Amino acid sequence: MAIAVDRIACDGHGICAELLPERIDLDDWGYPIVSPEPISRELADRARRAVALCPVLALRLRPIPQPVVSQPTRRRAAVHGSRARAARRLEP
Amino acid sequence: MTAQRVLAGPPAAGGPESLVDHERRLGARPRAEGLIPVLEASGVLGRGGAGFPVARKWATVAERGQGRAVVLANGAEGEPLSAKDRAIMARRPHLVLDGAALAAEAVGADRVILYVGEEHVAAVAAIERAVGERAAFRGRGHDRTPIELVTAPATYIAGEESAAVHFIDAGDARPTTVPPRPFERGVGGQSTLVQNVESLAQVALIARFGDAWYREVGTGATRGSAVVTIGGAVSHPGVLEVAIGTTVRDVATSAGAVDGVGAVLLGGYFGGWLRAHEAWDLPLDPVILRSAGSAFGCGVVHLLPPDACGVRATARILGYMAGQSAAQCGPCVFGLRAIADATARLASPGRADGRDLERLVRWSGQLAGRGACRHPDGAAGLLRSALRVFADEFTRHERGRTCSQPGRTGRAA
Numbered sequence: 001m002a003i004a005v006d007r008i009a010c011d012g013h014g015i016c017a018e019l020l021p022e023r024i025d026l027d028d029w030g031y032p033i034v035s036p037e038p039i040s041r042e043l044a045d046r047a048r049r050a051v052a053l054c055p056v057l058a059l060r061l062r063p064i065p066q067p068v069v070s071q072p073t074r075r076r077a078a079v080h081g082s083r084a085r086a087a088r089r090l091e092p
Numbered sequence: 093m094t095a096q097r098v099l100a101g102p103p104a105a106g107g108p109e110s111l112v113d114h115e116r117r118l119g120a121r122p123r124a125e126g127l128i129p130v131l132e133a134s135g136v137l138g139r140g141g142a143g144f145p146v147a148r149k150w151a152t153v154a155e156r157g158q159g160r161a162v163v164l165a166n167g168a169e170g171e172p173l174s175a176k177d178r179a180i181m182a183r184r185p186h187l188v189l190d191g192a193a194l195a196a197e198a199v200g201a202d203r204v205i206l207y208v209g210e211e212h213v214a215a216v217a218a219i220e221r222a223v224g225e226r227a228a229f230r231g232r233g234h235d236r237t238p239i240e241l242v243t244a245p246a247t248y249i250a251g252e253e254s255a256a257v258h259f260i261d262a263g264d265a266r267p268t269t270v271p272p273r274p275f276e277r278g279v280g281g282q283s284t285l286v287q288n289v290e291s292l293a294q295v296a297l298i299a300r301f302g303d304a305w306y307r308e309v310g311t312g313a314t315r316g317s318a319v320v321t322i323g324g325a326v327s328h329p330g331v332l333e334v335a336i337g338t339t340v341r342d343v344a345t346s347a348g349a350v351d352g353v354g355a356v357l358l359g360g361y362f363g364g365w366l367r368a369h370e371a372w373d374l375p376l377d378p379v380i381l382r383s384a385g386s387a388f389g390c391g392v393v394h395l396l397p398p399d400a401c402g403v404r405a406t407a408r409i410l411g412y413m414a415g416q417s418a419a420q421c422g423p424c425v426f427g428l429r430a431i432a433d434a435t436a437r438l439a440s441p442g443r444a445d446g447r448d449l450e451r452l453v454r455w456s457g458q459l460a461g462r463g464a465c466r467h468p469d470g471a472a473g474l475l476r477s478a479l480r481v482f483a484d485e486f487t488r489h490e491r492g493r494t495c496s497q498p499g500r501t502g503r504a505a
Contacts, residue, residue, distance in 0.1 A: 006269050007421040007464045027458055028430070031422035 168251030191292025359389025
């Protein structure tokens with residue numbers, strides 16, 4: 001999970017930086033600088049509070065796309081022909 | 093070095109090429125069947141600045157559009173140092189319109205919009221006239237979809253893709269928060285292909301002559317020709333078409349570069365400075381320039397006069413970019429004004445307060461990615477390149493000593 005900021009809606013209130021200083025800092029003009037580090041489980045509750053308490057609802061939590069890791073096929077040796085091709089398509 | 097393809101044909105002084113002359117010279121516009129794979133094979137990249145593969149963009153919109161896509165031909169050209177889009181529109185409007193009509197067929201669009209900067213008067217007139225010429229032929233199988241001409245406000249960011257969509261939908265040429273990007277939801281909520289007018293002109297030629305023909309020019313992995321704008325310390329500033337891979341030196345020489353140029357701006361205000369000796373041998377190739385930490389951008393090559401001050405030139409550009417902020421996002425509104433003012437103070441030796449250089453270094457690392465669009469990123473990138481290339485001059489100015497080039501105003505444009 002990561003925090004995304006709607007930069008047009010954001011008005012520099014700065015409540016988010018108070019609630020989540022581990023991930024959000026403020027620049028010289030009071031606007032959030034968000035760390036690219038993901039939101040850990042320990043920080044998730046406070047992150048959700050920061051999103052809910054932003055006066056202009058400029059924040060949202062978004063999932064960070066995980067890289068796709070291909071899994072080794074387990075039953076390939078036992079499956080042949082068109083069924084093999086269908087099985088490979090279904091695997092992640 | 094020079095390649096006459098988009099700009100081939102009658103000379104500029106002859107005005108816009110008529111439909112009759114265009115078709116006599118190049119043949120009628122082909123159909124768009126099978127065009128996307130040909131564009132893919134050609135490797136043609138977008139010419140608006142991002143350099144994204146054209147075929148991939150078209151394929152995405154074709155898939156998402158469901159027959160209701162929109163084609164937005166982008167001729168806003170808000171970059172002050174660039175003149176190539178207006179030159180192409182003014183001289184070869186039918187190449188641009190052919191490209192737009194081909195795009196409409198290929199992606200399944202039911203609307204085609206030509207978005208032209210209102211300040212590009214000759215281009216607007218040429219496109220208007222060309223649209224009229226084609227309308228007379230539409231019944232005979234020419235363009236199936238009528239072409240709408242929309243003039244864009246004369247601002248730097250009016251050509252940003254979400255700003256263009258916003259202007260057409262709501263008369264407001266300011267960027268919007270993305271996602272969704274125009275290819276997802278654009279004009280009227282439909283999947284929208286935003287494509288630079290030079291890209292469309294190149295497509296109009298590829299559709300006639302093929303991908304192998306397109307790849308015949310060029311000296312590197314990236315093939316084809318590109319229209320560039322050469323200006324600054326040259327005797328013959330203007331627009332010319334070159335083989336991709338032509339060096340900065342060759343372009344500068346052909347335009348009559350003066351001796352002793354110390355710095356070159358590549359890519360426009362959104363690009364960056366290079367020391368001349370680093371720049372001369374660089375090929376004008378988007379892929380190579382990006383991997384070298386520079387940028388082809390919209391094809392601007394601008395030479396700083398030998399007696400101009402790089403700090404003053406940079407201050408002017410940053411002042412312009414700060415003034416052109418859409419003023420929607422705090423980091424852009426405040427950050428660009430701050431870096432512009434600090435650079436302006438440094439540009440006048442003795443006015444800087446001893447902390448300005450340190451502030452500039454700090455701020456230059458804080459702006460990228462913190463606006464709704466890439467305007468602050470462009471300004472930050474330009475500033476960082478200036479801090480590198482003109483490092484000695486910045487230091488000299490901060491210490492209050494006279495500028496090494498006190499005699500000139502440092503006008504960059």
